[in-house]
Amino acid sequence: MTYCITNGCPNPKNDNAAQFCQSCGSKLWIRDRYRVLGALGRGGFGATFLARDQLLPGCPPCVIKQLRPTTDVPNLLDMARDLFQREAKILGKIGNHPQLPRLLDYFEMDKEFYLVQEYVSGSTLQKEVKRFGPFTEVSVKQFLNEILPVIQYIHSHQIIHRDIKPANLIRREQDQQLVMIDFGAVKDKVNQPTVDPTDQTTLTAYAIGTPGYAPPEQMAMRPVYASDLYAIGVTCIYLLTGVSPKDLPYNAQTGELRWQERVSVSSHFSQVLVKMLDISVHNRYQMAEEIMRDLDIEPHLDSLAQSLSFATAGQATIGQQNTQSAERTSGKTSGRISPSARMAAAIRARKERRVNSGANYKGVERRRNRKHTAQSLKDAYAKGQRDFSDHILTQLDLHKQTFAEARFAKANLREANLTGADLSQTHLGQANLTRASLKNAKLAGAHLVYANLEGADLRGANLNRANLGSAKLDGANLCGADLTGATLSEAQLDTALTNWATIHVNGRRSLL
Template identity: 65%
Template sequence: MSYCVNPNCPHPENPEFSERCQACGSRLLLRDRYRVVKGLGQGGFGATFLAQDEALPGEPSCVIKQLRPSGTAPHVMQMARELFEREAKTLGSIGNHPQVPRLLDYFEEREQFYLVQEYINGLTLQQEVKRNGMLSEAGVKQFLSEILPLTQYIHERKVIHRDIKPANLIRRAQDSRLVLIDFGAVKNQVSQAATSASGQTALTAYAIGTPGFAPPEQMAMRPVYASDVYALGVTCIYLLTGKSPKDLDYNPTTGEMMWEHLVHLSQHLQEVLRKMLEVSVRNRYQSAEEVLRALEMEPYLESLANSLVSQPV
């Protein structure tokens, strides 16, 4: 099937090798090489599609993200274009990591912006939990040992993901490694590239993320590296309980997530998660590296506790 990416098309499905959409007349081959075969998701920023690259042998699959500016006025388009190109280059640089999809191409066509990324075959952590059940404490520690160095790598390149959650973590089928997808920076900045009456532009409009996974400072448009740490903490709670943030209770006074009664964990991991989930960013771990160091302290703390207990009175 060929799929039309025109956001206003009433019937986007077309026969496999069609050149133009039968419903709206739009050309179906993007950049004369990418044939979209189905939609993967849609949001306020645009849409995501599965496509085939007909310019390469074997026509390998790829993911295409269509980003829609919030207006078509020349100054809006120019701002969107500059932000898009800058952020695409950022994605290109972090895509050199084996746990981040490679950026294969980016372009503008018919006043829409497109990112082409490597297709990752596998299940998301959300799908895994629904299929196989919750993780044990050991499973969550293994998850953190794999995802925290990646988060640190991203932060060292001055990028805040802003949408870490189980649905954006795919376990790649070929090697079982976790891959972090759907970086928020580009889709946010391009879709909001319009100057409002107050003069606010996409440079300051950073309210992005998934409610429940995004901490208060991020929802208040002031994301920091520790915002990703909070989202990782919420992801751990999901992996341990199978419950999304919307299904949990919160302390009405502090706004803290109430999760301890749902799990049986060592005191050390409980304390680490509690600090990752601090509502106040000042009290939270400030970096992924800090969380890693805290986790690595566990055997030393256990050894110290045992030595104190075993000492004669």
């Protein structure tokens, strides 16, 4: 089908080969290049369409945004045009990031503006929650680990997104990565600015945002970087509850959401959420790095507590020596160190050791943990670690363990025992799983692109919607496996062992 985008066309649907609309006579291909397939959404200032670029090999899909105001008020027209041009500028500036849509084209035609960008195939987080239910605490932490670096990247370019919410976060079908979309143009409701132009934050001139997700300073036309972090915090609450913020109770005196009544999370994570959702912008996290740092330290809280207990018992740690030295210098001789002082001393000591060694802390941790025992891997996952990329996990006994939504990209799992393990939504791209036991394993939605599964035992495994593109399946045993909706070729399947009980991609068993 070819779709007519002329405003007011009574019947916009046309045949694929049509060059002109059969109803209104308008030319169908935009710029003699883009063939529109259908409408994705409409707003007060324009519309969004799914199209194909007919001039590129394979005619790849793309998204076209058309500025089409429904008002004749000059100020509002100028504002809509400004927002549209701004989005093009922003996408052109930051679109090289793999988790942001690329700007492909931008032009004006017949006094209308068009913006063409990369089409992201996948499901929004809003749809995920509606389909599968609320996320667990572990899944929400994984969400933050994925999206906060994107926020950090955007803010580093002096850009404030202003409309972060589950509907603007898509899990890309190709690689299961989160992609952030919609950078502020063509909104349904845009208020005319009344503030002094000299009192505007970076790249922000209008009060834009979704009620419930936008904090007070943003709706007052004074958004800052911390405004995006508030929206991320509200998104976390939605993922944990499945309830829209407009349906959550709030404190009538402060305006703060009373989300604690609906959410059960660990004490440390609760503190992180409280700080993200503080109504006062001064008390809120100011930068994404601060949240990542607090989340990064959580897996080490137990070891820190042990260090502090040793310090209390009288062991002369580096932290104690620094604290005692400071007390002697300042004339303090009380002898008793408060828990907060001990924590501060321990953290200072850790920092000093990192500086003195000249090594980056995360790099050291990553190198140290590249090789795991079965128990250390289980413990790391239980404490919130999700990225085990490039780790050496050969021959580990991990049967019936849960590693859902973890990342094992390029990990070496050769001959590992994963019988009955829960690996749902797990990233195993390019992982070495040769001769691994995955019998009855849960691999629904798993990403196994370019994984090596030669000789692996996948009998009875649930591979619903798993992506096995270019995976090596030579000699893999898929007898009784469920491949409904999975991505793989017949050529790949021919190299594996199947039987009458194997459920194929179409949801049917073979008739032998």
